[in-house]
Each structure stands twice: as C-alpha cells, then as structure tokens.
Amino acid sequence: NAGVTQTPKFRILKIGQSMTLQCTQDMNHNYMYWYRQDPGMGLKLIYYSVGAGITDKGEVPNGYNVSRSTTEDFPLRLELAAPSQTSVYFCASIRGWDTGELFFGEGSRLTVL
Amino acid sequence: TQLLEQSPQFLSIQEGENLTVYCNSSSVFSSLQWYRQEPGEGPVLLVTVVTGGEVKKLKRLTFQFGDARKDSSLHITAAQPGDTGLYLCAGVGSNYKLTFGKGTLLTVNP
Numbered sequence: 001n002a003g004v005t006q007t008p009k010f011r012i013l014k015i016g017q018s019m020t021l022q023c024t025q026d027m028n029h030n031y032m033y034w035y036r037q038d039p040g041m042g043l044k045l046i047y048y049s050v051g052a053g054i055t056d057k058g059e060v061p062n063g064y065n066v067s068r069s070t071t072e073d074f075p076l077r078l079e080l081a082a083p084s085q086t087s088v089y090f091c092a093s094i095r096g097w098d099t100g101e102l103f104f105g106e107g108s109r110l111t112v113l
Numbered sequence: 114t115q116l117l118e119q120s121p122q123f124l125s126i127q128e129g130e131n132l133t134v135y136c137n138s139s140s141v142f143s144s145l146q147w148y149r150q151e152p153g154e155g156p157v158l159l160v161t162v163v164t165g166g167e168v169k170k171l172k173r174l175t176f177q178f179g180d181a182r183k184d185s186s187l188h189i190t191a192a193q194p195g196d197t198g199l200y201l202c203a204g205v206g207s208n209y210k211l212t213f214g215k216g217t218l219l220t221v222n223p
Contacts, residue, residue: 031209042119042201042215043156050209058210090155097144097205104155 002026006091006105013081013112021076021108023091029103031094032074034058034066036087037107043090049074081112116140117204119214127222129191134217136202137184143205145178145185150199150216159187192221 007022025032030051035043035058045058049068063085065077074093078085091105118137126132136145144163148156160169162178162185169176173196175188185202197220203213 033211035213040199040216040218043203043213045210045212048210056208056210059212092155097209101158101161102146102156102203102211104157107153107155 004091004093004103004105006089006108008108009106010109011111013078013110015081015083015112017081018077018079019081019110021078021089021091021110023074023076023105024072025074025091025093025103026072027093027095027103028071029093029095030071031096032068033092033102034064034074034076035090035092036060036085037090038087046076046089078110083112086110086112117202117212117214119200119202119217121217122215123218123220125220125222126192128193130221132189132192132219134187134200134202134219135184136186136204136214138204139183140204140206141182143182145182145205146203146211147176147185147187148201148203148213150201156201189219192219194221194223197221 004025033048034046037043044060047066049055052071089108094102120135146161147159150156160176165180165182167178173190177186200217
C-alpha cells in the first residue's frame with residue numbers, strides 16, 4: 001500500500017493562477033481531509049469528505065474547492081491564487097473513527113508570489 | 114465552530130524536567146487525539162482518548178481526557194531531547210469534522 005499520496009510536493013504560483021493539489025489513498029478509507037498549515041502553527045481544516053459524493057466545508061474554505069467522485073481521490077482546487085494561500089497543505093484519510101489512526105500525506109508546499 | 118485552545122504555545126525546558134500541555138474547548142468531542150509533528154513531516158498519531166475521564170500512558174507520556182470530554186492534557190515525565198517537536202491536539206466533533214489546536218512547540222535542551 002502506498003498510503004496517502006499527494007502531488008505536487010512543491011509548487012510556485014503567480015497571483016491569479018489556478019491549480020489542483022492531488023490526493024489519492026489506496027486504503028479504501030471513507031473519510032478524507034484537507035488541511036493547511038502555516039509555519040509553526042497548527043492545522044486548519046479546509047474541506048473534508050465522509051464518503052464519495054459528499055463534501056463539507058471546514059474552518060477556512062474560502063478560495064478553495066474540492067470534489068470526491070471516487071473513494072480514492074480527493075483533489076483540492078485553488079482558484080485565483082493569492083499570497084495568503086502560501087502554506088503547506090496536508091491531505092489525510094481514515095477508514096472510520098472507530099478504527100483510530102488518521103494517515104497523512106507528506107504535504108504540498110505552495111508559494112504564491 | 115468547535116475551537117481547541119492549546120497552552121502553552123511555546124515551551125523550552127531542560128532535559129529531565131516534567132511538563133504538561135493543555136487542550137481546552139467549550140465544545141464536547143466524541144474523541145480527542147494527540148499528534149506529534151517534526152519539521153517537514155506530517156503529524157503522527159500518539160494516542161486517541163474516547164471516554165470521559167480516560168487516562169492513557171505511553172511510556173513517559175500520560176494523556177487524560179476530561180470528564181466532560183471538552184478538554185485534555187498531555188504530561189511528559191523526565192523530558193528528553195528526542196521529545197522536541199510540535200504537539201497537536203485534535204478533536205472529533207459533529208459530522209466527523211476533525212479540528213486541530215494551534216499546537217505547542219516543545220524544545221528540550223540537553
């Protein structure tokens with residue numbers, strides 16, 4: 001199993017550009033999450049999904065969109081990138097909350113200039 | 114919005130000292146998790162507490178979940194330099210929304 005795979009690992013964007021951060025998990029997990037983390041800080045929830053076809057907003061959804069057409073994939077789209085979106089983005093998944101562990105991807109470092 | 118307040122935000126201690134990190138909220142969580150994160154990596158789960166009043170021990174780390182399931186603490190005994198890192202608490206709330214605190218950056222000096 002590869003676990004949770006995020007791509008790209010690094011990306012530099014210009015203000016106003018758009019891009020998609022990809023997240024794939026091969027563990028058949030129902031729940032998937034996107035977080036952003038600014039330096040030295042905790043994680044802020046952007047969007048999450050409890051299953052294919054279902055998504056919901058987290059704490060900081062503005063400027064982002066997600067989709068969950070399959071169990072495996074949970075891409076995060078940035079529209080009209082802004083410097084405030086410079087951050088490290090983490091995707092995570094868990095089979096169910098009765099089974100415990102949240103698995104994280106390695107993170108995607110995004111810089112908007 | 115379910116908020117988790119962690120304190121202290123920064124902690125620098127000498128090897129061998131004890132410390133406690135607190136995680137508080139006005140909301141009730143179905144469970145609460147503690148993670149440790151090293152620079153450049155994703156968080157790694159330390160423990161999940163589910164039952165109010167629950168105490169779990171992991172070697173020199175002791176985790177407690179408040180009776181009302183609104184708060185938690187992490188106590189480290191005889192801290193070592195290898196304990197250095199960012200400690201994060203996270204609560205599972207309604208609709209399986211997992212909310213993180215801002216973290217406690219711990220530095221243990223030799």
